[in-house]
Amino acid sequence: YIPQYMNIRTSQDPGGFSPLVCFILISANILRVFFWFLKGFELTLLCQSVMMIAAQLVLLELIVRVQLKNRPSKRFAMENFWQWDYFGEYLAFLGLFVFSIATVTILNKLIFGSVWITEAVGGLALMIESTLAMPQFYSNWKAKATGGLSSQLIDVDEEEALEELYVMTRRRATMDEHVLLAKPPEAAKNTLAGISLTNKIKVKLKPDLEVAVPQNIGPPYGSLEMPIPTNAAESTSNGFPTHITKVCCIGAGYVGGPTCAVIADRCPHIKVTIVDISVERIRLWNEGPLPIYEPGLEEVVGRCRGRNLFFTTDVTRAIEEAELIFVSVNTPTKTSGLGAGMAADLKYIEAATRMIVDASTSNKIIVEKSTVPCRTAQSILTILENNCRPNVCFQVLSNPEFLAEGTAIADLQAPDRILIGGMNSPAGKDAQEALVKIYSNWVPRKRIITTNLWSSELSKLAANAMLAQRISSVNALSALCEATGADIDEVATAVGWDTRIGPNFLKAGVGFGGSCFHKDILNLVYLCESLNLPEVAHYWKQVVDLNEYQKTRFVRKIISNLFHTVSNKRIAILGFAFKKNTGDTRETPALTVVDCLLAEDAQLSIYDPVVSHEQMLEDISSLRRPNGTSNITLNTDVYEACKEADALVVCTEWDQFKTLDYKRIYQSMRKPAFIFDGRLILDPIELRQIGFSVEIIGKSQPITSAWK
Numbered sequence: 001y002i003p004q005y006m007n008i009r010t011s012q013d014p015g016g017f018s019p020l021v022c023f024i025l026i027s028a029n030i031l032r033v034f035f036w037f038l039k040g041f042e043l044t045l046l047c048q049s050v051m052m053i054a055a056q057l058v059l060l061e062l063i064v065r066v067q068l069k070n071r072p073s074k075r076f077a078m079e080n081f082w083q084w085d086y087f088g089e090y091l092a093f094l095g096l097f098v099f100s101i102a103t104v105t106i107l108n109k110l111i112f113g114s115v116w117i118t119e120a121v122g123g124l125a126l127m128i129e130s131t132l133a134m135p136q137f138y139s140n141w142k143a144k145a146t147g148g149l150s151s152q153l154i155d156v157d158e159e160e161a162l163e164e165l166y167v168m169t170r171r172r173a174t175m176d177e178h179v180l181l182a183k184p185p186e187a188a189k190n191t192l193a194g195i196s197l198t199n200k201i202k203v204k205l206k207p208d209l210e211v212a213v214p215q216n217i218g219p220p221y222g223s224l225e226m227p228i229p230t231n232a233a234e235s236t237s238n239g240f241p242t243h244i245t246k247v248c249c250i251g252a253g254y255v256g257g258p259t260c261a262v263i264a265d266r267c268p269h270i271k272v273t274i275v276d277i278s279v280e281r282i283r284l285w286n287e288g289p290l291p292i293y294e295p296g297l298e299e300v301v302g303r304c305r306g307r308n309l310f311f312t313t314d315v316t317r318a319i320e321e322a323e324l325i326f327v328s329v330n331t332p333t334k335t336s337g338l339g340a341g342m343a344a345d346l347k348y349i350e351a352a353t354r355m356i357v358d359a360s361t362s363n364k365i366i367v368e369k370s371t372v373p374c375r376t377a378q379s380i381l382t383i384l385e386n387n388c389r390p391n392v393c394f395q396v397l398s399n400p401e402f403l404a405e406g407t408a409i410a411d412l413q414a415p416d417r418i419l420i421g422g423m424n425s426p427a428g429k430d431a432q433e434a435l436v437k438i439y440s441n442w443v444p445r446k447r448i449i450t451t452n453l454w455s456s457e458l459s460k461l462a463a464n465a466m467l468a469q470r471i472s473s474v475n476a477l478s479a480l481c482e483a484t485g486a487d488i489d490e491v492a493t494a495v496g497w498d499t500r501i502g503p504n505f506l507k508a509g510v511g512f513g514g515s516c517f518h519k520d521i522l523n524l525v526y527l528c529e530s531l532n533l534p535e536v537a538h539y540w541k542q543v544v545d546l547n548e549y550q551k552t553r554f555v556r557k558i559i560s561n562l563f564h565t566v567s568n569k570r571i572a573i574l575g576f577a578f579k580k581n582t583g584d585t586r587e588t589p590a591l592t593v594v595d596c597l598l599a600e601d602a603q604l605s606i607y608d609p610v611v612s613h614e615q616m617l618e619d620i621s622s623l624r625r626p627n628g629t630s631n632i633t634l635n636t637d638v639y640e641a642c643k644e645a646d647a648l649v650v651c652t653e654w655d656q657f658k659t660l661d662y663k664r665i666y667q668s669m670r671k672p673a674f675i676f677d678g679r680l681i682l683d684p685i686e687l688r689q690i691g692f693s694v695e696i697i698g699k700s701q702p703i704t705s706a707w708k
């Protein structure tokens with residue numbers, strides 16, 4: 001119980017350890033002590049009982065003190081048995097217990113002399129002690145993990161367990177079930193113990209096994225008292241700090257905000273300052289509501305803001321004091337000039353670089369977080385070299401970000417890998433090592449990959465291109481499924497079971513959206529063209545072309561099913577974000593659907609649970625349709641959006657669309673009532689039974705035959 005005590009004291013969280021264990025051991029041993037008076041057994045065993053009572057009282061006192069901080073108060077009453085707030089209340093109960101047993105013992109010793117009463121006291125002690133595993137078993141069974149048991153108690157290999165936790169977290173994240181590793185590393189170790197124990201008793205892990213990581217875990221770890229070092233960081237002979245204590249991030253967007261908030265959360269010893277030129281964005285980061293919607297982000301920011309995480313527009317000061325600077329500004333596709341519509345616009349990268357060099361009076365490590373064309377680091381270095389103050393040096397690293405929106409926090413807390421590219425020089429290696437050390441605070445070392453600069457830059461574009469290529473491949477097959485009668489979900493499952501292919505990222509749909517895939521592939525295509533590799537450029541261009549085809553193919557399907565005209569028909573668009581669990585609408589396929597339907601004179605009512613109406617209006621206005629937004633109604637209630645509609649079109653896979661009351665919706669619609677599922681989330685059989693005419697991407701009408 002000493003490791004148990006130490007764990008609880010360090011994490012200030014009893015985790016899954018049940019205080020009922022203390023109750024059982026104290027009461028059983030009190031009975032044993034009295035049993036000794038009645039039937040004197042060996043003195044050593046009596047000593048053991050006394051020591052156990054003392055040890056459990058010490059442990060209980062700590063648990064009671066810690067748990068009061070983490071949960072609502074519970075009054076001293078029987079219905080709250082052994083969950084009371086104060087240690088004195090437990091002592092009062094135990095006093096009463098001792099008094100009762102003492103009375104029985106004295107009466108038996110002096111008056112009754114019954115062997116039965118003697119044996120009953122001893123037997124009761126044994127019976128109570130034999131239930132020892134029950135409370136812990138119950139609490140671990142409820143949590144589906146053995147959190148609360150110290151790893152020493154159950155003897156697990158923590159390295160191995162950490163890897164298992166990683167794999168499970170990743171698996172759940174890819175299953176789109178949001179997982180928050182909101183626990184401090186120390187407490188997470190308790191969770192790990194549970195996973196290994198589960199393996200030990202050879203229970204096969206279920207894919208949906210709960211990783212016992214409650215989202216709200218009470219006080220932040222890395223306590224508020226932890227000082228933020230003000231002294232200069234340690235430097236190497238190359239003049240670059242190896243232990244970073246102050247980090248700045250330029251760009252408080254979808255990447256900069258969450259990434260650096262997680263760094264601050266996981267590294268309480270590092271001061272993280274996020275800067276942006278947008279005064280409004282910084283105001284929202286400081287005052288809320290946060291400028292971006294990302295599950296779990298509020299909790300992370302809430303834990304660190306004002307402690308070691310700061311948001312400011314004072315760019316110069318933040319750069320000046322930082323030892324390492326992430327550049328996380330936007331790199332959109334160029335809209336005019338050379339490479340318009342294809343090449344990445346690097347004006348924000350250049351502006352940020354010039355801001356850095358102007359404000360720097362000491363050596364700094366610059367980290368490219370933004371997605372950039374291969375060899376951008378060279379341009380950054382050249383600008384820095386030509387403008388730096390005397391005796392000020394820079395190192396440039398490439399550290400692309402692989403988070404996906406909607407699961408950003410889980411992705412950042414348990415990344416598949418961290419990629420760090422750097423120069424192959426002693427100073428370059430030192431700079432890489434400094435960044436490796438930051439990530440090592442929560443990412444296993446073997447998942448941190450170091451490469452040369454250009455490999456790292458290109459790997460980011462390559463990863464996105466290959467992910468998007470999978471979606472375009474499955475979407476191409478979905479057209480074939482509709483033509484042949486095959487079912488794309490069944491095909492994708494069958495194909496994905498091949499371990500060489502794997503099951504992830506094979507969901508057919510209305511086409512991929514988001515700020516990255518489209519722009520990054522075009523960026524890659526432009527790079528190939530500029531390097532005189534037209535065949536390679538053509539190959540990747542097909543991924544984007546097929547995506548455009550898929551979006552318009554879906555709209556054609558809608559129009560042809562609605563008797564080749566949607567003029568003045570009311571169509572409900574369900575979902576406007578580019579994917580679920582985000583409010584981001586950049587490159588959302590919903591906008592293409594809206595655009596095409598407006599071109600056909602349809603009346604659209606749009607509903608999205610997260611995207612703001614202002615954002616939708618801004619996006620739709622950018623289409624510059626002759627009627628503007630007059631054919632659009634924006635709804636805050638999904639049932640209102642569907643009322644009197646001729647058709648529903650699912651554009652985003654929000655979970656709530658799976659459980660709507662479709663009978664009620666059907667009754668409120670014009671007939672025949674159509675549903676077009678662009679995300680393959682609805683049950684066609686159930687909907688057809690209600691009366692809907694259902695069209696789903698990659699699925700054709702069921703086979704008809706006289707034989708049932």
Ligand SMILES: NC(=O)c1ccc[n+]([C@@H]2O[C@H](COP(=O)([O-])OP(=O)(O)OC[C@H]3O[C@@H](n4cnc5c(N)ncnc54)[C@H](O)[C@@H]3O)[C@@H](O)[C@H]2O)c1
Pocket residue numbers: 250251252253254255256275276277278281315328329330331348351352355369370371372401402403404405515516
């Ligand atoms: N969004 C994603 O999911 C994602 C994932 C991985 C990588 N990326 C890449 O990360 C980069 C950033 O993407 P994002 O989605 O966070 O963009 P974003 O538009 O949300 O944020 C960029 C921020 O940078 C600020 N900015 C621009 N120039 C600045 C300057 N000179 N000084 C201070 N602030 C400045 C902007 O005001 C904006 O707030 C892009 O290169 C993108 O391709 C994005």
Ligand SMILES: O=c1ccn([C@@H]2O[C@H](COP(=O)(O)OP(=O)(O)O[C@H]3O[C@H](CO)[C@@H](O)[C@H](O)[C@H]3O)[C@@H](O)[C@H]2O)c(=O)[nH]1
Pocket residue numbers: 371401402403404405406464467471504505506507508509510511512513514515516517520578579
């Ligand atoms: O099987 C799938 C998976 C995704 N999508 C669609 O693809 C788009 C992109 O989805 P996702 O990749 O999950 O989100 P992003 O936030 O765009 O993340 C991608 O782009 C980021 C920016 O570069 C990278 O960091 C991530 O690794 C990469 O997944 C969305 O419209 C999804 O609906 C599908 O249609 N089918």
